[in-house]
């Protein structure tokens with residue numbers, strides 16, 4: 322036992338700032354000593370694997386990578402699989418609207434490492450990989466944190482994954498670690514059954530793992546003191562667009578979207594809509610977002626999606642259809658080009674929405690064809706990429722229906738050629754090479 | 756695959772190259788989308804079409820089309 326391990330456990334963080342406790346006030350990344358002083362040592366060995374999984378079950382922790390899958394179920398599947406399991410921490414922030422994992426890895430890398438070690442303990446893994454985007458600056462903090470903890474028994478590597486939208490989907494990550502090809506594969510078998518090296522593989526978002534590190538220290542009840550019954554705990558949110566202080570915030574799950582925008586300084590000008598859940602997410606009209614609780618179940622009920630908890634505030638002086646067209650074009654180019662309905666369907670719906678922006682649809686034929694195409698493409702890719710794109714397009718047709726009619730009637734809004742609000746990346750030379 | 760078992764067709768979207776042979780051999784169950792990729796009409800193949808479905812599976816040049824048992828050995832979700 323090191324001196325650190327004998328230190329008394331500090332008090333549990335109170336309020337809605339848990340993962341970023343301390344770093345928010347100091348504005349500095351947590352070093353190993355800061356981390357120990359703030360959260361205390363890792364209580365590995367306090368619980369056996371089965372007890373640890375039960376604890377996660379009681380906490381109700383759901384994945385923070387987008388789908389909100391219950392973590393305990395995945396832990397059980399992996400632990401029961403054939404062969405020695407592997408743990409993969411997904412810190413890629415693949416969606417350009419999401420930068421929360423970069424912030425977490427920079428400011429609290431030791432919390433993520435704790436979570437990785439605990440997940441290994443729970444499933445019986447002896448090696449793990451933390452995945453970040455290729456060349457990401459915050460990777461330095463991860464390398465430094467791992468160096469500070471060289472004595473850990475479990476081998477933790479860092480993998481730099483290409484910056485492609487679908488490269489951070491879990492079967493693509495596994496494929497990348499196995500073969501160097503970061504494209505999704507057909508599931509089943511899911512990574513939990515057969516993943517890295519053919520072994521059962523736990524793929525979890527880095528934020529999910531960081532919450533695990535706190536639950537193990539402070540308990541399931543403490544965890545549930547924040548959030549909703551179905552979506553307990555806090556979550557990191559990436560807020561962008563027309564707010565005064567865009568950035569990453571930690572809020573309780575179930576916080577109304579309006580209150581999250583207020584946390585980010587509130588609107589910087591009058592808003593018309595909020596883009597939610599990442600670029601492969603959805604749109605909501607502004608009136609319907611003020612009171613909407615940011616939680617998986619509430620968002621689903623309201624016809625939108627929480628996804629990876631990204632919010633982009635779209636101001637009135639913006640064209641929602643043009644924003645949608647540009648994003649769909651990006652998502653189409655980001656198709657891994659393996660599945661017909663995705664590689665041909667996404668460019669086709671991007672063309673349709675371009676046509677709507679140009680006001681070339683006086684007859685309404687484009688709109689009909691687009692609706693048809695959305696139904697045709699949905700669910701027919703190997704991964705969920707086309708489903709995100711079609712959901713996003715369908716939401717635009719609902720939320721911007723009046724604007725679409727105006728464009729079709731030859732009355733386009735003045736903002737169709739304005740600078741973009743959604744964080745669609747500029748093309749790189751890699752895009753041209755595809 | 757015993758005769759009593761319920762079976763369904765499945766397309767591996769990555770392996771499928773959109774040759775469309777399956778739709779030719781089994782038009783009752785497979786329609787092609789506008790890009791020539793198969794869409795399955797129903798999750799289950801009725802016994803009367805079983806032999807035709809098997810022929811379509813055998814004809815698929817990329818082994819993308821498969822017959823699956825629907826009960827028992829169902830795919831895990």
Ligand SMILES: Cc1cc2nc3c(=O)[nH]c(=O)nc-3n(C[C@H](O)[C@H](O)[C@H](O)COP(=O)(O)O)c2cc1C
Pocket residue numbers: 383384385386387388389390411412413414415416486487488489490491492524525526527529530704705706
């Ligand atoms: C196209 C696509 C991109 C994804 N990108 C990410 C990502 O960047 N980070 C992430 O954690 N999960 C991402 N996911 C979800 C992962 O496949 C996986 O579900 C997740 O990492 C599991 O972690 P969790 O259960 O802790 O949420 C993506 C999914 C899809 C379909």
Ligand code: SF4
Pocket residue numbers: 487504505506655656657658659660661663664701702703704705706707768
């Ligand atoms: S659905 Fe699209 S992104 Fe996903 S594997 Fe198929 S081609 Fe690639």
Ligand code: SF4
Pocket residue numbers: 766770771772773774775776777778791792793814815816817818819820
């Ligand atoms: S025959 Fe095979 S490759 Fe051709 S469309 Fe049908 S499933 Fe796809």
